[in-house]
Amino acid sequence: MSSGIVLSIRKHRNDLIRLVKEPVLLFGLSVIFILLMVFIVYPVFVSARLSLFPEGKFSLDVYKYIFTHNRFRTAITNSILLGAIVATTSTIIGFIFAYALTRTKVPGQKIFKSFVLLPMISPPFMFALSVILLFGRNGLITAGLLGLDRYNIYGLKGLAIVQTIGLFPLAYLTLSGILQAIDPDLEAGAMNLGAKRLRTFMTVTLPLAMPGIFASWLLVFVGSLTDFGNPMVIGGDFNVLSVQAYLEFTGMGNLPRGTALSILLLIPTVAIFLFQKYLLRKKSYTTITGKSTRRAALKATPLINNLLFIVCLIVLLFVLMFYVTIIGGSFVWLWGLDWSFTLKHFAYSFDVGLETLKDTIFLAVIATPVTALLGMLIAFFVVRKSFPGKHVMEFVTMMSYAIPGTAVGIGYILAFNKQPLLLSGTAFILIACYVFRNVPIGVEAGIAALKQISTDIEESSTNLGANSTYTFRRITLPLITPSFFAGATFAFVRCMTAISAIIFLVSARWNHLTVLILAQTEIMRLGVASALCFVLILIIMVFIGIIRKVIGLGQEKIFGTVS
Amino acid sequence: MLNEQIDITLSISDKWEAEDLVLRNIVKTFDDRRGGIVYAVNDISLTIQKGEFVTLLGPSGCGKTTTLRLIAGFEDPDRGEIILGRKNINNVPAFERNMPMVFQSYALFPHLSVFENIAYGLKVRKIQADIRKNDVEMALQLVNLIGLENRYPGELSGGQQQRVALARAIVLKPKIILFDEPLSNLDAKLRAQTRIEIKRLRQMLGITAVYVTHDQAEALSLSDRIVLMNKGKIEQIGTPEEIYNKPESLFVADFIGNANFLEAVVEDIGEESVVVSLQDRQVKIVKENTCSGLMEGEEVYLIIKPEAVRIGKNADDFKGKISSKFFLGTSMEYEIEFEDSIITSIQPNSGDLDMSIPAGEEISISFNKNYFQILKKD
Numbered sequence: 001m002s003s004g005i006v007l008s009i010r011k012h013r014n015d016l017i018r019l020v021k022e023p024v025l026l027f028g029l030s031v032i033f034i035l036l037m038v039f040i041v042y043p044v045f046v047s048a049r050l051s052l053f054p055e056g057k058f059s060l061d062v063y064k065y066i067f068t069h070n071r072f073r074t075a076i077t078n079s080i081l082l083g084a085i086v087a088t089t090s091t092i093i094g095f096i097f098a099y100a101l102t103r104t105k106v107p108g109q110k111i112f113k114s115f116v117l118l119p120m121i122s123p124p125f126m127f128a129l130s131v132i133l134l135f136g137r138n139g140l141i142t143a144g145l146l147g148l149d150r151y152n153i154y155g156l157k158g159l160a161i162v163q164t165i166g167l168f169p170l171a172y173l174t175l176s177g178i179l180q181a182i183d184p185d186l187e188a189g190a191m192n193l194g195a196k197r198l199r200t201f202m203t204v205t206l207p208l209a210m211p212g213i214f215a216s217w218l219l220v221f222v223g224s225l226t227d228f229g230n231p232m233v234i235g236g237d238f239n240v241l242s243v244q245a246y247l248e249f250t251g252m253g254n255l256p257r258g259t260a261l262s263i264l265l266l267i268p269t270v271a272i273f274l275f276q277k278y279l280l281r282k283k284s285y286t287t288i289t290g291k292s293t294r295r296a297a298l299k300a301t302p303l304i305n306n307l308l309f310i311v312c313l314i315v316l317l318f319v320l321m322f323y324v325t326i327i328g329g330s331f332v333w334l335w336g337l338d339w340s341f342t343l344k345h346f347a348y349s350f351d352v353g354l355e356t357l358k359d360t361i362f363l364a365v366i367a368t369p370v371t372a373l374l375g376m377l378i379a380f381f382v383v384r385k386s387f388p389g390k391h392v393m394e395f396v397t398m399m400s401y402a403i404p405g406t407a408v409g410i411g412y413i414l415a416f417n418k419q420p421l422l423l424s425g426t427a428f429i430l431i432a433c434y435v436f437r438n439v440p441i442g443v444e445a446g447i448a449a450l451k452q453i454s455t456d457i458e459e460s461s462t463n464l465g466a467n468s469t470y471t472f473r474r475i476t477l478p479l480i481t482p483s484f485f486a487g488a489t490f491a492f493v494r495c496m497t498a499i500s501a502i503i504f505l506v507s508a509r510w511n512h513l514t515v516l517i518l519a520q521t522e523i524m525r526l527g528v529a530s531a532l533c534f535v536l537i538l539i540i541m542v543f544i545g546i547i548r549k550v551i552g553l554g555q556e557k558i559f560g561t562v563s
Numbered sequence: 564m565l566n567e568q569i570d571i572t573l574s575i576s577d578k579w580e581a582e583d584l585v586l587r588n589i590v591k592t593f594d595d596r597r598g599g600i601v602y603a604v605n606d607i608s609l610t611i612q613k614g615e616f617v618t619l620l621g622p623s624g625c626g627k628t629t630t631l632r633l634i635a636g637f638e639d640p641d642r643g644e645i646i647l648g649r650k651n652i653n654n655v656p657a658f659e660r661n662m663p664m665v666f667q668s669y670a671l672f673p674h675l676s677v678f679e680n681i682a683y684g685l686k687v688r689k690i691q692a693d694i695r696k697n698d699v700e701m702a703l704q705l706v707n708l709i710g711l712e713n714r715y716p717g718e719l720s721g722g723q724q725q726r727v728a729l730a731r732a733i734v735l736k737p738k739i740i741l742f743d744e745p746l747s748n749l750d751a752k753l754r755a756q757t758r759i760e761i762k763r764l765r766q767m768l769g770i771t772a773v774y775v776t777h778d779q780a781e782a783l784s785l786s787d788r789i790v791l792m793n794k795g796k797i798e799q800i801g802t803p804e805e806i807y808n809k810p811e812s813l814f815v816a817d818f819i820g821n822a823n824f825l826e827a828v829v830e831d832i833g834e835e836s837v838v839v840s841l842q843d844r845q846v847k848i849v850k851e852n853t854c855s856g857l858m859e860g861e862e863v864y865l866i867i868k869p870e871a872v873r874i875g876k877n878a879d880d881f882k883g884k885i886s887s888k889f890f891l892g893t894s895m896e897y898e899i900e901f902e903d904s905i906i907t908s909i910q911p912n913s914g915d916l917d918m919s920i921p922a923g924e925e926i927s928i929s930f931n932k933n934y935f936q937i938l939k940k941d
Contacts, residue, residue: 460670464731
């Protein structure tokens with residue numbers, strides 16, 4: 001219909017006219033667009049180009065090499081195998097926790113809730129380090145308690161354990177959201193019609209939670225696929241893609257091949273992300289409304305309650321054991337051989353790590369507010385404004401969450417190593433990496449917050465004579481402040497615990513604590529690595545504690561912005 | 564009354580300068596989910612004179628709210644002009660239009676106090692603090708909210724919130740105030756009270772107002788003129804009496820006052836009147852109650868309001884049977900089987916306890932012929 005086309009052209013023209021009337025808005029939008037293009041799209045583009053045009057001419061040789069050589073083929077299959085195992089175990093454990101904490105009256109729910117998210121604020125390979133201390137060749141449990149000689153925890157076994165511990169909270173978050181949204185009246189209705197508990201669960205609860213279970217599985221799968229720190233520490237002979245990409249790129253200096261491997265990592269991740277975001281979400285039965293009227297969950301039988309309680313308790317104790325081990329490890333002379341108390345690891349850490357620690361905090365402190373502000377601004381534009389290219393903006397931003405750190409790191413190195421964008425070796429490249437990798441968190445937090453504020457409120461401000469800038473400053477911003485801080489906190493944690501991307505970007509001048517810990521672990525200075533981990537966790541906890549004190553946020557609020 | 568003693572210095576600029584608001588051939592479309600286009604407002608033209616209280620009335624989805632939002636500048640028309648005074652304001656952004664709106668959801672700023680909410684628009688306009696304070700206090704008096712200025716919206720009742728929203732609008736001395744279903748979140752009693760309040764304020768201040776509602780009682784009682792809308796188009800514009808008594812289309816007749824539709828055939832078209840046959844009888848209807856373009860032998864609808872359907876015992880009246888009855892307090896509503904259809908009759912409450920006629924009883928019906936209206940079937 002030609003009149004339809006005319007109308008739609010007019011609509012775009014109207015949007016443009018609106019923009020021109022508000023130059024601040026136009027300027028802001030333009031700057032954001034340029035930044036997104038330069039720091040999210042361009043690096044991926046440069047990577048893809050290098051892997052497809054290794055010597056300036058189009059060729060698939062690099063990919064051909066990868067797919068015909070065993071080392072890389074096993075890396076691909078290993079990554080998928082590991083991902084599938086971890087996704088399954090994490091989702092099961094996550095579901096048990098989510099069910100116990102949202103649908104039953106298991107005792108100690110408050111305590112469980114405050115501990116279950118702990119792994120999300122931990123350095124990426126802390127659990128790997130801990131597993132070595134517990135189950136390694138000189139492990140406390142394997143060698144010490146069980147007397148096993150030269151027990152080998154490295155490889156698939158160990159990786160599956162540590163990734164499950166690290167990723168089940170993500171499954172829990174996804175699933176508790178879904179389970180909370182299932183109206184208990186539906187279960188009551190099933191029972192009222194004569195279904196027993198198990199039948200109710202199988203025919204009502206589980207089917208309704210299915211989209212969430214699927215989503216959680218996929219999210220954890222991606223998490224496992226893109227994990228770099230754990231396989232690096234505890235992978236042993238078990239080759240995975242992210243580590244291979246790193247080794248090829250930095251170790252062997254084979255840039256096209258390393259890049260191609262990172263692209264192979266990127267393709268499934270992005271595909272799953274898109275599937276999750278645009279298909280699965282639409283299929284979901286439950287929509288989370290703003291209604292706060294939560295009816296009481298049905299009472300479970302004591303047997304089920306006790307069973308759930310015991311399972312949750314065991315998992316939680318297991319997790320806590322890893323933390324205790326790290327703390328212990330940082331205070332004993334030589335793990336497995338000499339258990340005497342010492343502070344020498346801290347002294348040594350102080351010597352080698354003080355500058356790095358300062359750098360790490362400095363970079364995070366700079367990047368965090370920038371991330372949160374940019375996120376809020378984008379959320380505001382996406383939710384409240386209508387302008388040409390809006391969907392592109394939302395898509396690119398959200399996409400950045402899906403790009404594996406390895407691909408980002410490689411992309412940044414390739415994209416920003418020459419004028420006019422010569423950034424490698426500077427603090428700026430690290431900050432940019434933090435900001436654009438974490439900005440989706442800020443955006444999601446902002447979108448969630450903005451959707452709770454009815455558009456009427458902003459419109460009435462406009463209606464009373466305030467322009468966009470004034471309205472944002474005086475009305476929108478004060479109302480979204482809590483979400484702003486929640487997003488900022490999570491972004492800060494991610495800056496402090498980053499590794500997969502920044503390992504490519506650190507330099508002699510600007511280093512990161514996680515990279516230092518990794519180096520110490522590799523040379524088997526486990527005491528120092530433990531001490532550094534402990535310090536890192538302490539800093540994060542203190543920061544979160546301060547934020548929560550100041551604005552009274554719950555943990556779920558902070559991390560609820562991820563999934 | 565308290566309010567009459569208030570010297571309305573709020574309107575320092577006296578009756579604020581009012582101007583005609585003209586909508587000319589306005590079209591507004593939205594994309595639907597399947598990639599098509601929905602016409603929310605389809606070629607509407609309308610003039611709202613200064614000082615006039617005009618209501619946009621219609622069922623949900625008729626385009627009334629979209630029209631209001633177009634006037635406010637929240638949406639841009641795809642086509643057509645919005646003219647204030649002599650100036651085309653199509654491209655004037657919402658924040659420069661000075662047409663404060665009273666929202667259905669009140670849309671008060673939850674983090675600002677009552678005082679700050681009302682002062683918001685003045686502050687945006689950089690009005691000096693002392694004048695601002697003075698104006699806000701005056702507005703508070705106008706809506707009887709003195710003493711609540713330091714409360715937050717969350718601490719107020721729905722009616723109080725709505726009055727804050729009202730004060731926030733009138734404090735700006737606007738040319739035009741827009742109302743978007745302002746009463747629909749209030750309970751029946753508060754709704755009646757606030758309706759009176761709005762009427763009193765507009766008489767006192769002489770505001771030009773555009774008022775959107777789906778409630779015909781509100782529209783009939785508040786408006787100077789009603790614009791009845793359906794499917795993005797205007798069905799009829801007129802005074803409340805015209806809209807109610809002289810509907811020009813079947814839609815209007817049906818929407819306002821639940822009119823009965825009786826099937827009839829045009830017999831004779833004379834100079835002064837039209838004769839139609841209703842069942843086997845002839846009914847003469849004065850010319851002003853008929854529509855143009857009628858032909859002899861044409862099947863038409865005779866429209867009659869329930870209150871003009873009388874129930875009696877005369878032998879030469881029409882026959883019917885009560886199928887059910889509803890006691891409404893002020894009146895008794897009967898559903899009557901009449902020929903093949905059901906018609907409604909409303910009888911005023913006589914005060915007798917046993918006045919009502921039981922369901923199933925055969926009755927005779929007569930019509931107050933002055934109420935009859937002829938409308939074409941189509």
